[in-house]
Amino acid sequence: MEPTREALETQLNDFDPAARRAALEALADRAERGDIAFPEPRPAVNLHYHTFFSYNGYGYSPTAIAWRAKCDGLYMAGIVDFDVLDAVDEFLDAAQYLELRACAGLETRVFVPSFSTRQMNSPGEPGVAYYCGLGFTSGKVRDVALLAELKEIAQKRTLGIMERVNPYLKPVELDYTRDVIALTPNGNATERHLATAYDAKSRELIPEADARAAFWAKKLGGDAGSLERMFDDPPTFQGLIRSKTMKSGGVGYVKPEGPDFPTLERVSAFILECGAIPAYAFLDGTTDGEQCMNELLDAAEEHGAAALNIIPDRNWNLKNADDKKRKIAELYKVVELAEARDLPLCVGTEMNAYGQRFVDDFDAPELAPVVPAFLKGARILHAHTVLQTVRGMGYLSDWARSAFASVAEKNAFFDRLGGRLEGGCIRLPDGASPGDILGAL
Numbered sequence: 001m002e003p004t005r006e007a008l009e010t011q012l013n014d015f016d017p018a019a020r021r022a023a024l025e026a027l028a029d030r031a032e033r034g035d036i037a038f039p040e041p042r043p044a045v046n047l048h049y050h051t052f053f054s055y056n057g058y059g060y061s062p063t064a065i066a067w068r069a070k071c072d073g074l075y076m077a078g079i080v081d082f083d084v085l086d087a088v089d090e091f092l093d094a095a096q097y098l099e100l101r102a103c104a105g106l107e108t109r110v111f112v113p114s115f116s117t118r119q120m121n122s123p124g125e126p127g128v129a130y131y132c133g134l135g136f137t138s139g140k141v142r143d144v145a146l147l148a149e150l151k152e153i154a155q156k157r158t159l160g161i162m163e164r165v166n167p168y169l170k171p172v173e174l175d176y177t178r179d180v181i182a183l184t185p186n187g188n189a190t191e192r193h194l195a196t197a198y199d200a201k202s203r204e205l206i207p208e209a210d211a212r213a214a215f216w217a218k219k220l221g222g223d224a225g226s227l228e229r230m231f232d233d234p235p236t237f238q239g240l241i242r243s244k245t246m247k248s249g250g251v252g253y254v255k256p257e258g259p260d261f262p263t264l265e266r267v268s269a270f271i272l273e274c275g276a277i278p279a280y281a282f283l284d285g286t287t288d289g290e291q292c293m294n295e296l297l298d299a300a301e302e303h304g305a306a307a308l309n310i311i312p313d314r315n316w317n318l319k320n321a322d323d324k325k326r327k328i329a330e331l332y333k334v335v336e337l338a339e340a341r342d343l344p345l346c347v348g349t350e351m352n353a354y355g356q357r358f359v360d361d362f363d364a365p366e367l368a369p370v371v372p373a374f375l376k377g378a379r380i381l382h383a384h385t386v387l388q389t390v391r392g393m394g395y396l397s398d399w400a401r402s403a404f405a406s407v408a409e410k411n412a413f414f415d416r417l418g419g420r421l422e423g424g425c426i427r428l429p430d431g432a433s434p435g436d437i438l439g440a441l
Contacts, residue, residue, distance in 0.1 A: 002026075005036065012064035013052065015185040017090065020063045024094055027067060039073035043371065044362040045378040047078030047103055047134075048311065048348030051091070052185060054082035055192045057235065057354035061185075062091035066098055074359060076101035076378045078348065080132060080309075083108050083150040085139035086186045092137065092385070099422055103381040105134040105346075107281065107309075108150050110267045111258035114299050120289035121281055124248055127258025129289075130281040131300075132309045133271035134346050135381055137389045146270045149262065151188060158189050161252040165194070168251045169219055172202045191246045192352065195238040198245075220244045235354030268303040275388050277381075277395055279307035279346060284315050285330025293337055301341075306396060307377070308338045309346045313357060316366040328366055335370045342407040344395075344414075345377035379418030380411060386421055387437075391428055403434055413438075 003011075003026070011023035030036045046069070051062045060068070062079055069077035077100060079091045088104040095102030109128055112120065116127040141147060159176055166173040174180055179197045180189045206212040213228035220227070220240060230237040246252040268278040280300045282290070289296055297305070315331040318324040338345055349357045362371055380395065388394030395414060404410035413434045420441045428437060 005030070009064070009067070012067055013059050013061045020061055020090075024063050024067060024097065028097065036071075038070055041075045041101075042073045042362075043375055044074055044359050045076040045078075045374065046074065046348035046351075046359045047076065047346045047378060047381065048080045048309065048350055049077065050081055050350050050352040051079050051087040053084055053086040054188055055190045055352050057192075057351055057356060060351070062087040063094045066091055066094035066100055066102070068358065069095075070098045070100050072358065074100075075375065076103070076382055078103040078105065078134075078346070078378075078381065080105040080107045080134070080346075080348075080350075082106075082188070082190065082352075083147075083154045084186065084188050085136060085141065085147065086188070088136050088139040092389075101378070101382040101418070101422065103134060103346075103378075103385045104136050105132055105276065106136065106271075107132045108267060109256075109261050110264040111261045112264045112296075112299060113258075115289050115296065116258055118289040118292075119287040120296060121283035121287070123283075123287060125256055125258075126289075128256055128261060129264065130283075131264060131267055132279040132281050132307075132346070133267075133274065133276040134279050134307055134309070135384045135388060135394060136274055136276045137385060137394075138274075141270075141274050143270050143273060146262065146266070153261065155187075155189065157256070158191065158194065160254065161191060161246050162194055164254075165198070165245045165250075165252040168245065169198060172198060172205055172215070174198065174201060191242050192238070194246065195242040196234075198241050199234060199238050216241075239353065264300065265303045268300075268305065272304050272396065275392065275394050275397065277307045277344075277384065278303070278305040279309045280305055281309040282311075282334050284327045285334055286326070290330075293334060297337070297341060297343075304396070306343065307346055307381075308334070308343045310334070311350060312347055312367060312370070312374070313349050313360050316364065317361070332369060335373050339373060342411055344380040344411065345373055346381060347374045347377065376411075376415050379416075380414040381418070383414040383418035383421060387417075387428075391432075393428075393432075417441075 008023045008027050012020055014020055049065045050056050052059055079087050081087050085106055091104050110131045111127055112129050119126050120129040122128045162174055174197050180193050181187050183193045202212055209228050213224040216227050217224040244250055271278045315327045349360055384395035393399040
């Protein structure tokens with residue numbers, strides 16, 4: 001008997017890459033036979049999924065994200081993991097197999113010397129900024145030292161948090177290798193993995209729910225009865241563990257300093273060397289640093305930044321009316337600024353926490369003024385990924401620098417090409433001009 005579709009979709013998240021691929025091929029075969037129907041692509045994209053190689057709130061692998069994006073009728077999908085490129089090859093391969101427009105990237109934290117006294121997109125941490133590399137075409141890179149350093153910085157911080165939280169939560173203590181690393185396919189543990197592990201360890205050591213609730217009430221504060229009811233909602237409860245013990249004010253928190261991270265200049269150089277596109281990651285426009293977005297983008301562009309990453313959901317989908325009004329205004333303002341600077345946009349919902357949308361609501365009236373710019377950015381990133389893969393002729397390549405008189409002209413070409421390319425393949429002659437490429441289609 002064939003496994004059910006549900007069983008195969010669960011297998012897409014197996015830690016064994018061979019099992020994931022086998023499940024994808026089995027599902028695709030059912031689609032080929034007509035047992036599974038894919039909807040027509042709709043004007044909605046998510047280019048910022050975190051996979052289980054950093055942390056995904058639903059445990060999604062790169063392959064699972066590509067499959068669900070195809071089943072949901074997304075126009076395009078993209079992954080952006082923290083500090084690693086482990087998902088890139090698998091995701092792009094799965095997307096090409098499914099004929100899904102795609103891009104892949106990396107997100108990390110950098111030190112911005114000219115903003116050392118100002119908060120940017122990491123609230124409470126002056127000089128520290130989240131920064132992206134977009135449009136990677138492989139996880140295999142020449143500068144393995146920087147990738148190793150980024151992962152080491154992240155793991156050293158996660159281990160340090162555990163070592164500070166363990167004594168506070170005794171006897172609910174973790175072994176890093178056995179209890180935490182085991183939750184990740186490639187050893188890239190995060191705060192969210194720690195919170196999951198502390199929850200599991202407490203269930204193991206204190207199986208009685210009332211006693212466990214009393215323990216957590218003592219450690220986290222709050223009413224034991226309320227905490228016990230929260231046990232049936234693990235993601236929410238684990239989020240509480242994280243916020244109370246690992247974030248600012250918690251026993252595990254140590255405020256990072258800018259010089260603890262590689263500089264924006266160094267990370268940008270690495271991204272450029274890989275043929276990818278450096279991009280600042282916009283928060284919401286409310287910090288003192290982001291109130292000076294022109295200056296901030298000048299600093300980023302000085303070192304090669306050529307795109308802007310945005311998480312729209314946290315700028316418009318807000319309950320507080322005043323916050324919503326202000327942040328929507330900031331969203332519109334930064335999109336207008338990006339367009340004036342000819343910076344393509346990479347947008348999405350991170351899904352690095354349970355409850356986050358698989359894709360933003362592109363039909364929301366609040367997003368109507370900016371959706372065209374979002375889709376244009378997606379088409380540009382897809383065209384970049386295809387051209388960089390097949391000929392090294394990506395958005396920031398030597399070919400692109402010589403082929404276009406302006407960035408606006410380049411954007412128009414990549415936008416048009418990305419709209420015509422459905423999958424990830426194109427045959428090009430040597431020395432092809434922009435006209436030749438469009439003509440080949």
